[in-house]
Amino acid sequence: MTKVVRCRDVGFDCEGVVRAETEEEVLIQVAAHAKEVHGVEEVTPEIVEKVRSVMIVEA
Numbered sequence: 001m002t003k004v005v006r007c008r009d010v011g012f013d014c015e016g017v018v019r020a021e022t023e024e025e026v027l028i029q030v031a032a033h034a035k036e037v038h039g040v041e042e043v044t045p046e047i048v049e050k051v052r053s054v055m056i057v058e059a
């Protein structure tokens with residue numbers, strides 16, 4: 001199973017999509033993407049909660 005987070009669903013105007021095998025890995029990749037693309041230096045607990053809430057599981 002693959003966990004998927006669409007950057008747009010987190011609240012950014014962005015077509016970026018993060019895919020990973022675990023929730024932890026998704027969060028790591030989202031943090032890297034947010035920093036590189038959106039200049040977000042710190043992933044706050046609010047962002048983590050948002051990412052979790054929009055996470056999709058692909059079979």
Ligand SMILES: [Zn+2]
Pocket residue numbers: 007008012014015016033037038
């Ligand atoms: Zn993005």
